Amino acid sequence: MATTKAVKVRHVPQRTCVGCRQTLEKRNLIRLVRTSEGVKVDLTGKLNGRGAYLHDQRSCWEKGLRGALSAALKNEISAADLNGLRQYMGTLPSTGPNPAEESSSGLL
Numbered sequence: 001m002a003t004t005k006a007v008k009v010r011h012v013p014q015r016t017c018v019g020c021r022q023t024l025e026k027r028n029l030i031r032l033v034r035t036s037e038g039v040k041v042d043l044t045g046k047l048n049g050r051g052a053y054l055h056d057q058r059s060c061w062e063k064g065l066r067g068a069l070s071a072a073l074k075n076e077i078s079a080a081d082l083n084g085l086r087q088y089m090g091t092l093p094s095t096g097p098n099p100a101e102e103s104s105s106g107l108l
Contacts (some may be wrong), residue, residue: 003047004038012025012026013025013026014026014055015029015053017029017053017054017055017060017064018052018053018054018060018063018064018068018069018071018072019055019059019060019061019062019063019064019068020055020059020060020063022055024047024055026053027045028055029049029052029053029054029055029056030043030053030054030055030056031043031045031052031053032051032052032053032054032069032073032085033047033048033049033050033051033052034049034050034051034074034075035047035048035049036049037076038078038080038081039069039073039075039078039081039084039085041085041088050074050075051054051073052064052072052073054069054070056092056093057092057093057094058092058093058094061085061089061092065077065082065085065086065089069085078081079104
């Protein structure tokens, strides 16, 4: 009689983009963190502070910076921080598939 060996499945953390509200793997999103110095982009994902996540596309950042990000961080974003985040947003791709539409554009 053959015995089957149990395969251990590794847990992959899931996070929600505050711009489009799509849930993805944590490593596929950019973390923003509220620190005592202000709001910063956390590329390591390890800074202390309250965090929120956004896709790496301008459309999600535009939606997030309109208010969803400040709500997720439970703090108003200062004008200086907002300016810095907009500068970072300028480095992101402006085109490409909309993440919210990717899941709904399957074939029938």
